[in-house]
Amino acid sequence: MRCALPTTTKQRYLRGSLITLRRRCGKPGCRCAGKDGVPHESPALSCAIDGKSHVITLAPADVPLVTAALRDYHAEQERLEKACSAGIQWLRGRVDQRRAKRSAS
Numbered sequence: 001m002r003c004a005l006p007t008t009t010k011q012r013y014l015r016g017s018l019i020t021l022r023r024r025c026g027k028p029g030c031r032c033a034g035k036d037g038v039p040h041e042s043p044a045l046s047c048a049i050d051g052k053s054h055v056i057t058l059a060p061a062d063v064p065l066v067t068a069a070l071r072d073y074h075a076e077q078e079r080l081e082k083a084c085s086a087g088i089q090w091l092r093g094r095v096d097q098r099r100a101k102r103s104a105s
């Protein structure tokens with residue numbers, strides 16, 4: 001499901017998990033009322049940012065966008081992780097080279 005005209009080109013990132021919230025609204029006669037009532041369900045994003053946990057209730061239309069932002073976060077995280085491995089190799093090479101020069105003189 002992709003819009004022909006994107007409403008935004010800004011890259012969004014989200015960390016956390018998509019969950020389903022279940023609640024009873026409290027209105028008598030509602031399908032959620034009573035012991036055998038079926039609770040209302042809504043998708044939500046659950047995440048912890050800076051030690052604070054957030055649960056953000058979503059509309060169904062938000063779900064594909066949130067899913068994409070979660071996926072893009074993981075892809076970016078993986079990319080950074082690989083870049084850091086390359087960085088470690090580079091740093092080791094640099095340190096080894098300096099040591100080799102020092103012991104040669």
Ligand SMILES: [Zn+2]
Pocket residue numbers: 024025026027030031032033040
């Ligand atoms: Zn209800």
